[in-house]
Amino acid sequence: MHKYLSFMAALGMGLGLLVGPGAAQENSVTAIDIALEPDATMIKHAEAANARLREVFPKGYALDATHRPHITMLQRFVQTAALDKVYAAVGDVLAAENPAGWTLKTFKYDFVVSDQAGVTAILVEPTDQLIRFQQKLIDAVAPFTVEKGTAAAFFTTAEDPDINQPTIDYVARYVPDSSGKKFVPHVTVGVASPDYLKKLVAEPFGAFTFSPAALSVYQLGNFGTARRKLQAWHLK
Numbered sequence: 001m002h003k004y005l006s007f008m009a010a011l012g013m014g015l016g017l018l019v020g021p022g023a024a025q026e027n028s029v030t031a032i033d034i035a036l037e038p039d040a041t042m043i044k045h046a047e048a049a050n051a052r053l054r055e056v057f058p059k060g061y062a063l064d065a066t067h068r069p070h071i072t073m074l075q076r077f078v079q080t081a082a083l084d085k086v087y088a089a090v091g092d093v094l095a096a097e098n099p100a101g102w103t104l105k106t107f108k109y110d111f112v113v114s115d116q117a118g119v120t121a122i123l124v125e126p127t128d129q130l131i132r133f134q135q136k137l138i139d140a141v142a143p144f145t146v147e148k149g150t151a152a153a154f155f156t157t158a159e160d161p162d163i164n165q166p167t168i169d170y171v172a173r174y175v176p177d178s179s180g181k182k183f184v185p186h187v188t189v190g191v192a193s194p195d196y197l198k199k200l201v202a203e204p205f206g207a208f209t210f211s212p213a214a215l216s217v218y219q220l221g222n223f224g225t226a227r228r229k230l231q232a233w234h235l236k
Helices: 038-055 080-095 126-146 165-177 194-201
Strands: 029-038 071-079 104-114 115-125 186-192 212-220 227-233
Touching: 029 038, 029 080, 029 227, 038 104, 038 115, 038 126, 038 186, 071 080, 071 165, 071 186, 080 104, 080 194, 080 212, 080 227, 104 194, 186 194
Parallel strands: none
Antiparallel strands: 029 071, 029 212, 104 115, 115 186, 212 227
């Protein structure tokens, strides 16, 4: 695994409150991603990178409504019956913070190989604000967290029915493996062949800044993708 990267997410894209019935309610455990959604600046860069990757790796996924650019703050298995309590706990944490006022800076591309494909991300410099916010979220959802989950906890479709074991393992180990000093904030932009990505990360990277625009709770899909939005808060 690349030394700068400990993500598996594909690992780890007035709004009001958005709640959708369905897959998250059908199983006793749900795999969730609590994520900061970036502003238009990051979305533009992420979509451009995704388009580039798909040119050389057409079977890779597109960034769309079920593959949203995002910065994962926390991935957990939680009790499905307690999802409303999870949303309330996350909302309480958000009420004490102002992520919209944060300026975040990118610094490179990186990737990790999973199932022979390279999962690609734009890395974001970790800040004390991000790490503090993550810890507050960990503490807030701890009462509703379960230690293990299965593929049934994830979002799938008939066209994309599989959840690989590395994805399941990654969520189970997110705390402590990707939290605190090990937290690597990033926006996943797609997949491509590892050989191509070695060339990509060797290119000069044009760093840029952006800010969070929303905080959302997603049901995770394969490779840690943010597939189904369960709840969201617009940041002002």
